[in-house]
Amino acid sequence: MNRLPVVPWTLSAGMLLAPFSASAEPHPGKVLHDKANCMKCHAEKPYNPQKTTSYPKLVKAVQFCNDNLNTGYWEDEVEQIADYLNSQYYKFEKP
Numbered sequence: 001m002n003r004l005p006v007v008p009w010t011l012s013a014g015m016l017l018a019p020f021s022a023s024a025e026p027h028p029g030k031v032l033h034d035k036a037n038c039m040k041c042h043a044e045k046p047y048n049p050q051k052t053t054s055y056p057k058l059v060k061a062v063q064f065c066n067d068n069l070n071t072g073y074w075e076d077e078v079e080q081i082a083d084y085l086n087s088q089y090y091k092f093e094k095p
């Protein structure tokens with residue numbers, strides 16, 4: 001039985017994969033945003049920092065659409081989406 005090569009192979013594969021998956025991880029808010037198909041409407045109605053003028057208002061706007069669409073995201077998920085939209089579009093100082 002040739003057992004020896006098994007151990008080094010597992011080690012090196014783990015070492016290669018760990019840093020890769022960490023850097024390729026998408027923003028959790030982006031995953032939720034894409035899953036809810038927000039772009040179905042917001043490709044036509046771009047997210048607009050002139051309209052939503054602070055981070056707390058952004059959270060409220062996400063909550064508003066979440067409620068209206070019955071997406072059913074929890075508060076922490078709404079917060080993650082707001083954080084993602086903020087990093088992509090709004091760039092507010094977070095309170």
Ligand code: HEC
Pocket residue numbers: 033036037038039040041042045046047048049051052058061062065066069071081085
């Ligand atoms: C059925 C269409 C529709 C869908 C789907 C939708 N929205 Fe909206 N959203 C609107 C409308 C209408 C407004 C009101 C403001 C406007 O007219 O732009 C709005 C406003 C917003 C705003 C504030 C807009 C601004 O310019 O600052 C945010 C942020 C937002 N939505 C987030 C979301 C998120 C996150 C999702 C997915 C969970 C989502 N929306 C899905 C229709 C939609």
